[in-house]
Amino acid sequence: EDQVTQSPEALRLQEGESSSLNCSYTVSGLRGLFWYRQDPGKGPEFLFTLYSAGEEKEKERLKATLTKKESFLHITAPKPEDSATYLCAVDSGGYQKVTFGTGTKLQVIP
Amino acid sequence: NAGVTQTPKFQVLKTGQSMTLQCAQDMNHNSMYWYRQDPGMGLRLIYYSASEGTTDKGEVPNGYNVSRLNKREFSLRLESAAPSQTSVYFCASAQSSYNEQFFGPGTRLTVL
Numbered sequence: 602e603d604q605v606t607q608s609p610e611a612l613r614l615q616e617g618e619s620s621s622l623n624c625s626y627t628v629s630g631l632r633g634l635f636w637y638r639q640d641p642g643k644g645p646e647f648l649f650t651l652y653s654a655g656e657e658k659e660k661e662r663l664k665a666t667l668t669k670k671e672s673f674l675h676i677t678a679p680k681p682e683d684s685a686t687y688l689c690a691v692d693s694g695g696y697q698k699v700t701f702g703t704g705t706k707l708q709v710i711p
Numbered sequence: 712n713a714g715v716t717q718t719p720k721f722q723v724l725k726t727g728q729s730m731t732l733q734c735a736q737d738m739n740h741n742s743m744y745w746y747r748q749d750p751g752m753g754l755r756l757i758y759y760s761a762s763e764g765t766t767d768k769g770e771v772p773n774g775y776n777v778s779r780l781n782k783r784e785f786s787l788r789l790e791s792a793a794p795s796q797t798s799v800y801f802c803a804s805a806q807s808s809y810n811e812q813f814f815g816p817g818t819r820l821t822v823l
Binding site: 605632633635637642643644645646647650688690692694698699701702703704 | 715744751752753754755756759769801803808809810811812813814815816817
């Protein structure tokens with residue numbers, strides 16, 4: 602059974618204080634790892650897809666990286682508008698299709 | 712281009728009542744999904760449709776049925792609602808099961 606664990610559950614940062622969110626996964630065979638952002642009361646919004654170990658993708662202040670066992674979402678010099686819950690999901694092609702983690706709730710304080 | 716739309720946004724039901732949640736996408740996607748999101752549980756797949764004309768059970772299908780009406784629309788039906796079905800329901804679509812999913816705004820359902 603595929604498993605996804607995200608840490609920490611919650612993270613509070615000062616504006617400009619860089620940090621990383623972790624997504625550890627156990628799958629039989631990884632087809633893709635996804636990062637989403639979810640604002641309160643809204644549906645998840647797609648950020649990145651990573652397919653193989655060593656791959657990196659960037660978007661503004663966000664950078665996602667992938668190893669064989671985990672992925673990191675690095676946030677550089679965050680702003681208050683980066684406050685959201687960040688979800689990680691893995692696709693192994695199994696009957697569950699995509700398995701989601703429970704998310705990291707990020708709060709950036711001005 | 713509205714993306715993925717869901718109706719209704721909010722709903723309150725009494726135990727035993729039935730209802731249908733509607734979902735439509737205008738991105739010409741082949742795959743569509745229904746999830747529920749509960750605190751501390753993450754998103755859990757209820758049913759999915761890999762392509763028009765096919766549907767399959769996900770992780771938590773009991774108490775639900777689905778219909779892929781056409782390529783655009785995928786509905787979720789609760790035949791006899793139970794308090795355990797109180798949740799936020801999200802519909803999503805993707806070009807294929809290999810691709811990223813795009814989510815709707817959600818339906819907040821309370822069953823009393």
